[in-house]
Amino acid sequence: MSLEFEKPLLELEGKIDELKKVAESGVDLTGVVRQLERKAEELKHSIYSNLSAWDRVQIARHEQRPKTLDYIRELFTGFHELHGDRHYADDAAVVAGLARFEGRAVLVVGHQKGKDTKENLLRNFGMPAPEGFRKAQRLFIMAQRFGLPIITFVDTSGAYPGIEAEERGQYEAIASSIALMTELTVPILTVVIGEGGSGGALGIAVGDRVLMLEHSVYSVISPEGCATILWRDASKAEQAAATLGLTSETLTKLGLVDEVIHEPLGGAHRDLSLTYKAVQMALSKHLEQLVKLAPDDLVQQRYDKYRAMGRVQREVKV
Amino acid sequence: MSIFDKFRKQKPRIDSSEGDAVPAKAPGSDLWVKCSGCGTAVYKKNFQENLKVCEKCGHHHKMTAQERVQQMCDEGSFFEWDSDVISMDPLEFGPEYLNKLQQDRAKTRLSDAVLTGKAKIEGLEVALGVMDFHFRGGSMGSAVGEKITAMMERALELGLPTVMITSSGGARMQEGMLSLMQMARTSAAVRRLNKAGLPYMCILTDPTTAGVAASFASLGDIILAEPGAIVGFSGARVIEQTIRQKLPPGFQTAEFYEKHGFVDKVVKRVELKRTAYELLSLLTRPLEVISES
Ligand SMILES: [Zn+2]
Numbered sequence: 277m278s279l280e281f282e283k284p285l286l287e288l289e290g291k292i293d294e295l296k297k298v299a300e301s302g303v304d305l306t307g308v309v310r311q312l313e314r315k316a317e318e319l320k321h322s323i324y325s326n327l328s329a330w331d332r333v334q335i336a337r338h339e340q341r342p343k344t345l346d347y348i349r350e351l352f353t354g355f356h357e358l359h360g361d362r363h364y365a366d367d368a369a370v371v372a373g374l375a376r377f378e379g380r381a382v383l384v385v386g387h388q389k390g391k392d393t394k395e396n397l398l399r400n401f402g403m404p405a406p407e408g409f410r411k412a413q414r415l416f417i418m419a420q421r422f423g424l425p426i427i428t429f430v431d432t433s434g435a436y437p438g439i440e441a442e443e444r445g446q447y448e449a450i451a452s453s454i455a456l457m458t459e460l461t462v463p464i465l466t467v468v469i470g471e472g473g474s475g476g477a478l479g480i481a482v483g484d485r486v487l488m489l490e491h492s493v494y495s496v497i498s499p500e501g502c503a504t505i506l507w508r509d510a511s512k513a514e515q516a517a518a519t520l521g522l523t524s525e526t527l528t529k530l531g532l533v534d535e536v537i538h539e540p541l542g543g544a545h546r547d548l549s550l551t552y553k554a555v556q557m558a559l560s561k562h563l564e565q566l567v568k569l570a571p572d573d574l575v576q577q578r579y580d581k582y583r584a585m586g587r588v589q590r591e592v593k594v
Numbered sequence: 595m596s597i598f599d600k601f602r603k604q605k606p607r608i609d610s611s612e613g614d615a616v617p618a619k620a621p622g623s624d625l626w627v628k629c630s631g632c633g634t635a636v637y638k639k640n641f642q643e644n645l646k647v648c649e650k651c652g653h654h655h656k657m658t659a660q661e662r663v664q665q666m667c668d669e670g671s672f673f674e675w676d677s678d679v680i681s682m683d684p685l686e687f688g689p690e691y692l693n694k695l696q697q698d699r700a701k702t703r704l705s706d707a708v709l710t711g712k713a714k715i716e717g718l719e720v721a722l723g724v725m726d727f728h729f730r731g732g733s734m735g736s737a738v739g740e741k742i743t744a745m746m747e748r749a750l751e752l753g754l755p756t757v758m759i760t761s762s763g764g765a766r767m768q769e770g771m772l773s774l775m776q777m778a779r780t781s782a783a784v785r786r787l788n789k790a791g792l793p794y795m796c797i798l799t800d801p802t803t804a805g806v807a808a809s810f811a812s813l814g815d816i817i818l819a820e821p822g823a824i825v826g827f828s829g830a831r832v833i834e835q836t837i838r839q840k841l842p843p844g845f846q847t848a849e850f851y852e853k854h855g856f857v858d859k860v861v862k863r864v865e866l867k868r869t870a871y872e873l874l875s876l877l878t879r880p881l882e883v884i885s886e887s
Contacts (some may be wrong), residue, residue, distance in 0.1 A: 332741050437828030442846060445856045446806035448825035451781060453815055459789075460784035473773060473829070474765075475808045482778050496765050496774040496805075501832075505767065520686045521770040530684060532771050579782050583743065585775040586736035587684040591705060 279334045282542075283322055288316045320541050321509035327491070330514040332523050333499060336471045337433075340545040342552070344371055344386030347469065350552040351559070352377050352384060361410035362580055364444065369400045369436070369482070370408030374385060374413050377427065378560055381568075383419035385412050385480055386429030389470065402471075403436035410478045413453050418463040425463040429478045433498060435476030438582035439453040450479040457482035458582065461575055463566035465536070465559060466469060468492045468524075469544075484578050485562045486532070488524040489555070490539040494532075535562070629653055631822075645863045654820045656800060658702065659709035659726035662759055666867050667690035667722065668670055676744055679694030680705050681737040681759060684772050691768045698729045706730075706737035707762065712744040712754070716871035718878070721749035725761045727801070734806055735769035739776025742810060745792075746783035755793040755874050761813040762844040764804025777809035784813045795870060798857065799823050812856065816873055818846035818866070819857045826851075 278286050292312050298472045299305045327335070335341065348355050348371070355375035359366040372385040387404065390396030412428075419426050435446055443540030457464060457480075466483030488494065495502075499517035507515075527533040537558045540547035566574065626635045631653025641648075645665055646655040657665065663672045680699070697703060706728035712720045727730045731799055742758070749756045765773040766875050769773050787794045796814030798807075799826035808827055819825060826846035833843060851857040861869045875884070 281660055305680075422699065433631045435827060437833045439833065439837065439841065441825050442833065443813075443850075443854050445851075445854065447803075447825075448812045448856050450808040450827065451777075451810075451812040454809060455781040456784050459780060459785045473722070475777065478777055479808075491765050493595055494771060496770050497767055503768055519685065519687065520767075527771055530770075530772060532775060568634055582775065582778045582782050585772060585779055586740050587769075587772060588736045588740045589682055591678040591680045591699075592677070 277332070279338065280324055281327075281331050281334075284317065285319050285542075288312065288319060291314060292561055294438050303399075312515045324541050324543075328514070328518040329493075329520070332491050333493050333513075333517050335545075336493045337544065338545050339363060339391050341470055342385060342544055342548060343391065344384075344388045344431060344469065346548075346554070347429055347467075347555060348373075348375065348384055348386070350548075351538050351556050352382075355384070356414060356575055359411075361407045362414055363407070363410060365405070365407045367400075367405045367408035367454065368398055369402050369404045369412060369432070370411055372411055374424070377563070378556075380563070381422075383415055383424050383426045384429070385415065385426065386469075387432035387477075387480070389431055401425040402432045404432065404476055404479070405432060405436050405438075406444045406446050409435075409449035409453040415454050416453075416456055420460050420462050423462060425459070425465065425567060427559065427563075428466045428483065430468040430472045430477045430481050430494070431470035432473050432476050433471055434473035435479065439577050450475045453479040454482055458578060459569035459575060463563065463564055463569070463574060465566065467559070468494050468533075468557060469555075473498060480576075482582070484566055484574060484581070485534045487498070487535045487558050487562070488527065488533045489537050489544060489551075490524050491543050492524060493517075494524075494527055495520050545558075596702070610865060615843070615869070615874065625647040630655065633647060643881045645841065647863050652821060652862075654800065654822055655674070656736060656761065658726050658728060659704055660878040661726040662724045663709065663713065663722070664727075666724075666757075666759070666870070668715065668791075669802065672711055673713070674709065674711040675748065676710060676741045677705055677763060678738050678852060679741050679744075680771065681735045681766075683768070684736070685768065685770045687768045687816070694730065702726055702729045704729055705730045706735070706741065708738045708741050710741045712748075712752075715757070715867060718871055718874055719754055720874065721745050721756045723758045725806075727761040727763075730766060732760075732806070733766035733773075734762060734776050735766035735773045736776065738762075738766075739773075739779050741781050742776075743783045746780075746787055749792060750786055750790055753790075753792065753797070755878055757795045757870060757874070758810060758814070759797045759799060760802040760806055761799045762802060762806035762811075764806055774805065777805050780810040784810050788815075793874055795874060797861075797866065797870065798825050801825070803829065803846075815877065817856070818859050818861045818869065819851065819859075820863055820866070821848060821860055825857070 352375035357373040372390045387402045390399045390403035399527040464483040466486045467483045470486040499513040502516035503512040524536040540550040629648040632651035634650045708725045710723045796817045798819040848860045
């Protein structure tokens with residue numbers, strides 16, 4: 277999958293690869309290749325330093341962008357996935373389990389999107405059913421009981437809109453998940469790794485610290501949905517994306533995101549090991565700070581953090 | 595400044611017209627309204643006296659926040675809190691959004707889509723929040739979140755039970771992620787009420803969906819709902835588009851959620867005040883021996 281704005285770069289990179297192959301047969305093209313590589317580097321900089329909100333949405337949804345299970349595999353040891361909400365089913369759109377992060381026992385929970393159609397069908401495109409949120413809640417409570425910090429990865433276009441999901445109380449599952457997270461006595465670290473879609477994202481994202489990968493997006497409604505409502509035209513999604521304030525920079529300015537984790541040039545999918553390293557360092561730093569807090573302070577600070585999220589004024593009546 | 599400085603007596607805004615019923619187009623039509631449930635023309639005076647419920651089909655039409663206060667509270671007992679808290683334009687949507695807010699403030703005589711305050715229900719003092727769908731579809735932005743959270747914090751301070759009457763299409767898109775965060779903010783406040791042992795009652799009215807359904811509206815110790823109210827997370831149209839099939843009749847109604855275990859009781863509007871009082875009284879005064887007449 278290639279993104280529209282990446283095409284000139286990908287073409288150039290293709291050309292360089294071709295030339296390198298030709299060079300293998302003994303022709304000396306070192307000079308030309310080096311020149312083109314320099315050009316590619318410049319192009320990369322100019323493309324990626326001017327990304328629009330809509331470009332970010334494309335990167336955030338990129339199939340090759342690392343997903344929750346990639347982070348779990350790379351950053352955690354001894355992961356045991358734990359299944360089911362103990363009431364109805366196991367939701368494959370939400371992955372959860374116990375593992376160690378830098379030696380420390382933790383609970384990991386995250387939305388899981390697929391990297392191809394087959395995997396996406398299995399994971400329902402990372403769109404949780406009520407059981408996904410209830411599995412998370414069951415394990416949040418267990419983590420609290422044993423004093424385990426919680427790390428959540430956010431990557432969903434939203435909670436699944438379906439008949440059965442509504443029947444089994446999608447809204448209640450999200451509400452109780454959010455409410456539970458506001459009062460847990462263990463540290464909660466949240467990383468938005470891809471797409472943060474509305475209530476389905478927030479259902480596992482009420483963190484003491486909310487970190488966001490640079491090109492991730494987090495939005496109250498999808499740009500397509502917003503465009504449909506505002507202008508009755510889903511094709512104006514690009515315009516909607518720009519208005520919704522869904523980028524990591526805007527959300528940091530609004531005080532809703534605590535730290536932006538910088539991505540390798542071109543996005544996380546273009547240099548995986550750099551991405552994993554950056555996420556690990558950020559998690560490590562914040563976790564060190566949070567585990568030092570007494571449970572009461574932790575809960576009070578979390579309350580104060582969310583209490584402060586809002587922009588209102590007192591109306592002056594004339 | 596004491597919080598009581600913000601108290602203000604609420605003047606009733608009685609919607610003498612039709613709510614969401616359609617005005618009838620017959621001669622002398624200003625005396626009649628057409629029920630949006632069954633289409634029957636109803637004499638306007640009867641319609642008002644009947645709390646905007648159709649006599650014929652029982653359809654519950656939308657009420658203004660002030661009408662709701664009049665219906666639920668003892669006369670003259672309601673004192674408004676935070677009547678001056680208004681939203682800003684954090685994403686710089688521009689004058690269009692600010693003008694719409696201004697228009698709706700003028701139209702509804704509310705600072706935003708919720709009215710909060712202290713009131714008495716059959717003599718029982720409560721903190722009361724009433725959402726009004728006529729203000730931006732009851733959508734929740736910063737001002738709604740602020741007023742509801744502040745109301746619950748005051749209920750905590752004053753040791754009052756809380757009653758929240760909801761009517762909302764969800765988050766307010768124009769306030770972006772700040773709007774989404776109101777779900778966490780209000781839910782955190784509900785949990786404080788829970789911890790303090792103060793009853794929290796939700797009354798779901800038409801419609802209660804998306805971000806409001808998925809936060810404080812579904813966290814009640816007791817959840818009542820008006821007949822026929824639409825409740826749910828995703829909108830019917832979005833679901834139909836996703837699954838490419840028609841939704842079954844009665845889907846996402848109060849009765850549907852009562853059947854599926856998410857609503858304690860569907861209660862007719864006319865019985866709502868008494869029911870709320872009786873349940874709250876059972877929770878707030880469990881040890882008193884009260885003989886009901
Ligand atoms: Zn009718």
